[in-house]
Amino acid sequence: MKNIKLVAGILLFGSLWGFSEVIIGSAIQETGLPTGTIMTGFFVITFLVLSRMMYRQPGMQFGMGIIAGALRLFNPFVGCHLCSAIAIMAEGAIFELIWYKISFDFSELKTVITQSSMGIISAYTIYIGGYIVTQILTPIASGATFYIGNLIVFLPRIFSSGLIAALIGGVVLPTILLTKKIDITIKDKLYYPTAFGISLLCWLIIIGNWFLA
Amino acid sequence: MGKEKFIPFLALIVIIIGGISTAYVYATQIDKDTIALNGQEYTIDQIFYLGDIKTIQTFEGEKTGVGLDDLIKKIGVGCPACYEYTIKAKDGYEKTVNWDIMKTGVLSDFKRVFFPETAKAFWVSDIVEIEVK
Numbered sequence: 001m002k003n004i005k006l007v008a009g010i011l012l013f014g015s016l017w018g019f020s021e022v023i024i025g026s027a028i029q030e031t032g033l034p035t036g037t038i039m040t041g042f043f044v045i046t047f048l049v050l051s052r053m054m055y056r057q058p059g060m061q062f063g064m065g066i067i068a069g070a071l072r073l074f075n076p077f078v079g080c081h082l083c084s085a086i087a088i089m090a091e092g093a094i095f096e097l098i099w100y101k102i103s104f105d106f107s108e109l110k111t112v113i114t115q116s117s118m119g120i121i122s123a124y125t126i127y128i129g130g131y132i133v134t135q136i137l138t139p140i141a142s143g144a145t146f147y148i149g150n151l152i153v154f155l156p157r158i159f160s161s162g163l164i165a166a167l168i169g170g171v172v173l174p175t176i177l178l179t180k181k182i183d184i185t186i187k188d189k190l191y192y193p194t195a196f197g198i199s200l201l202c203w204l205i206i207i208g209n210w211f212l213a
Numbered sequence: 214m215g216k217e218k219f220i221p222f223l224a225l226i227v228i229i230i231g232g233i234s235t236a237y238v239y240a241t242q243i244d245k246d247t248i249a250l251n252g253q254e255y256t257i258d259q260i261f262y263l264g265d266i267k268t269i270q271t272f273e274g275e276k277t278g279v280g281l282d283d284l285i286k287k288i289g290v291g292c293p294a295c296y297e298y299t300i301k302a303k304d305g306y307e308k309t310v311n312w313d314i315m316k317t318g319v320l321s322d323f324k325r326v327f328f329p330e331t332a333k334a335f336w337v338s339d340i341v342e343i344e345v346k
Contacts, residue, residue, distance in 0.1 A: 083334050101216075108216045117224030124227045135334070139308075142332040147309040150299070157305050160238045163231030170224070 006057055008195040013051045013060075014067025017044065019202035021072050021088060023209060034164055040091065040127040041168025045119060048095045048126075049176045056104035058096065065092020071206055083138045087130035094129040098122055106177065115174040123169025128162040243303045248324065249342040250288045257322055263287050269319055269329045276327040278319030285315065290345055300326055301342040308335050 020043040029035045048061050066089055073085035098121065102108055109115045132151065135158075139146040214222070247254040255263070264279035264287055285293050294312040301307040310318075310328075314335070318328040325338045 083332055108220070111217070114217055114220050117221040120224040120227055121220065124231065138332045138334045142335075144310060144314060144331060144335065147299075150307050150309055154306050156234045156237045156241075159230055159234035163228070163235060166227055166231060 005191070006055060006060060008192055009051060009055050010060055010063040011067060011199045012195040013047050014064035015071065015199040015202035017047045017064055017068035017088070018071025019206060020047075021068060021084065022206050034161070036131075037127060037161060037165040038168065040130070041123045041165040042172055044091055044126060045123050045169045045172045046176055048092070048122075049173055050179070052099065052104070053106070053176070053180060058100075061095045061099075062092045065089045065095075068092070071203070083134045086137050086141070087134040090133035091126045091130040094126050095122065098125055106180070109177065112174050115177050116170045119169035119171070119173025120166045122173065124162045124166035127165040128158050131158045131162070238305070241305070243341050245303075245341060248340055249344075250284070251290060251343070251345040253288070255288075257324060260284065260320065261322065264320075267319060269317070269327060271327055271329050273333075276319055276321060278321035278327065281318040281320060281326065282316035284320065285345070296345050299342075299344040299346060300337045300340060301344065302337050303339045303341045306337060308337055310335065 021039060024043065025035050025039050028038055047064065051060055051064060069085040069087075069089035069092075072088055102118070109118055132155075135151050135154070136146055247256050248260065249255075250260070260279055264281075264284035266277065267280040267283075268275050268277045282293070285298070290296065293316070297309055297311050298315045299307050299309045310331075314328055314331060317330065318326050320326050320340070323338075324340045325336060326340065327336050
């Protein structure tokens with residue numbers, strides 16, 4: 001039963017993450033704001049930390065990355081969104097690595113300074129890690145050749161662009177941890193229909209968005 | 214060093230790396246109106262005068278520009294298939310492609326290349342140089 005609950009959680013948070021990347025991310029992009037940094041610093045950190053706090057299960061965030069990446073990859077179905085899909089999947093995996101040594105009750109993150117610092121480290125590493133992974137895998141996955149020289153000369157730009165994500169993450173993480181004190185209990189009877197219902201809604205909106213575009 | 218001290222220390226390192234990188238990026242950014250093709254500078258108008266205009270179909274619709282196959286031949290590259298081509302943007306972003314990919318692309322008047330069958334990562338914007346190597 002615990003495993004089914006976890007799978008439903010992965011599906012729910014992964015779908016919400018994918019929804020935010022596709023729908024909200026596209027809307028932010030149209031405003032000209034730095035989409036990737038805002039998505040990572042705010043939405044990605046929120047979903048990853050919140051799910052870690054609620055479910056306390058290792059591997060969950062990687063699963064969420066796969067669901068969210070799949071949503072990004074298949075929207076629009078005919079398009080090539082390989083880069084961002086790979087980046088999203090990598091972000092989930094990188095988060096797992098960074099938080100491997102952090103306990104599930106977040107006992108190490110007692111002060112606002114450590115919480116904020118962890119937000120900065122997480123958002124920055126996830127952002128630049130996802131960026132680098134996609135720069136390596138996208139040429140390979142799309143049938144071209146990966147040239148290490150192309151990546152090396154662009155590294156300063158990647159390291160620079162992660163700074164905004166880091167600063168956003170430094171504010172967002174302590175804010176999420178404030179919700180630890182709120183006790184929300186949903187009965188199983190309501191949990192599964194809610195989780196699957198919200199997930200289904202996210203998928204339908206994304207697919208519907210493609211048909212309307 | 215305990216985690217309570219190590220985490221803020223690491224965050225400080227991250228901020229310093231980000232800050233130094235930002236300063237480096239702004240200091241080294243290339244800002245010019247011309248595009249260097251195989252070592253020689255051309256304006257976008259000269260490039261459009263030089264090469265044949267063609268339209269290609271991409272997953273984002275039709276894209277029109279100077280055919281890169283024709284352009285590379287017109288700038289005097291004798292054996293196009295013998296070389297690789299590094300397309301460089303003003304922010305340092307670059308992508309290297311072989312002739313099989315290069316010959317399918319176009320260079321738009323917004324100084325951006327498009328290829329019909331590659332990921333969007335290859336559609337380099339704000340081009341300042343196409344290096345033949």
